[in-house]
Amino acid sequence: MTDPSLRRHLGWYRRLVALTPPMHRSRFGDDQVTLFGDLLESGEPPSQLWARSIFDLFAVFGQYKEVMVNHSARISLAVVSLAPLLVAAMLLWLMIEEAGDVPAWLGLIAVALVIQGGYTLLWLSGRLQRWQRWASGLFAAGETTALVAGAFATFGVMSAFEGSDPEYAPLMVAVVVGIHGLVGLLALFTSYEESPEPA
Amino acid sequence: MALPTSHLHILLTLATEDRHGYSIMRETEEITDGHVKLGPGALYAALGKLVDGGLVVETEDRPAPELDDARRRYYRITDAGRTALGLELQRLNKVIAYARNADLGWSPT
Numbered sequence: 001m002t003d004p005s006l007r008r009h010l011g012w013y014r015r016l017v018a019l020t021p022p023m024h025r026s027r028f029g030d031d032q033v034t035l036f037g038d039l040l041e042s043g044e045p046p047s048q049l050w051a052r053s054i055f056d057l058f059a060v061f062g063q064y065k066e067v068m069v070n071h072s073a074r075i076s077l078a079v080v081s082l083a084p085l086l087v088a089a090m091l092l093w094l095m096i097e098e099a100g101d102v103p104a105w106l107g108l109i110a111v112a113l114v115i116q117g118g119y120t121l122l123w124l125s126g127r128l129q130r131w132q133r134w135a136s137g138l139f140a141a142g143e144t145t146a147l148v149a150g151a152f153a154t155f156g157v158m159s160a161f162e163g164s165d166p167e168y169a170p171l172m173v174a175v176v177v178g179i180h181g182l183v184g185l186l187a188l189f190t191s192y193e194e195s196p197e198p199a
Numbered sequence: 200m201a202l203p204t205s206h207l208h209i210l211l212t213l214a215t216e217d218r219h220g221y222s223i224m225r226e227t228e229e230i231t232d233g234h235v236k237l238g239p240g241a242l243y244a245a246l247g248k249l250v251d252g253g254l255v256v257e258t259e260d261r262p263a264p265e266l267d268d269a270r271r272r273y274y275r276i277t278d279a280g281r282t283a284l285g286l287e288l289q290r291l292n293k294v295i296a297y298a299r300n301a302d303l304g305w306s307p308t
Contacts, residue, residue: 031220035242038221053238056242
């Protein structure tokens with residue numbers, strides 16, 4: 001390929017393919033890049049080619065779901081269980097350190113996270129398949145809220161650090177909430193099913 | 200169970216001859232008048248599933264040297280793949296037959 005512009009497109013596609021799951025990349029990664037290059041050279045406008053290629057990459061990224069949900073269900077369950085466990089551990093630590101002085105709002109957030117974590121475990125386990133559409137809709141809404149709230153809270157707490165002592169407990173809660181939302185949404189959007197099959 | 204559209208088209212194109220990815224993609228566009236366009240990712244994800252399911256195999260047989268492209272891998276439909284394709288075409292035939300006989304208020308071509 002001699003056209004530098006086409007080579008640049010191919011380079012970006014190669015980088016994207018490098019992000020696909022190893023189980024797919026090792027089998028078909030090179031073929032996929034070769035094919036993309038052939039299509040570029042065939043005269044198909046790069047914008048059109050990207051339009052049909054960027055979305056079909058989800059078919060490949062969907063294999064992360066297989067790794068997360070089907071092949072390594074215990075790992076994925078452990079990851080999403082981290083949030084409520086971390087909060088529970090933090091609350092326990094706060095109760096021991098500052099007996100009777102734990103703010104009520106922190107307790108409420110902890111309860112919300114435990115509910116969210118429990119719901120995620122249920123969703124991942126496939127026990128909610130009977131109510132697929134509703135269950136996944138609720139899951140998406142909850143995780144999106146968690147991601148947005150976690151991100152805002154993280155920046156909010158960090159900006160409040162200026163000129164005062166750092167408050168690590170709220171920061172930890174915010175980060176945990178955000179990460180939980182991110183992991184949940186990744187699991188949802190890399191999945192073709194409304195709710196995973198029972199592992 | 201119905202075959203996914205991409206699987207159906209891949210099996211259909213391989214039913215006539217062994218092909219590589221680019222050829223499968225182009226033939227699919229040809230037989231569907233451009234209505235089905237497989238991207239590289241979807242094509243290879245589907246091929247992976249078909250190979251894993253035993254419906255397609257990668258073949259070592261290469262075309263004549265002047266037609267061969269060393270970068271490419273060729274795929275061949277298996278007997279199980281032909282059976283699956285036949286069942287899917289039968290299923291689609293039934294759907295078409297039902298649509299033709301049903302009172303839909305318009306006539307499917």
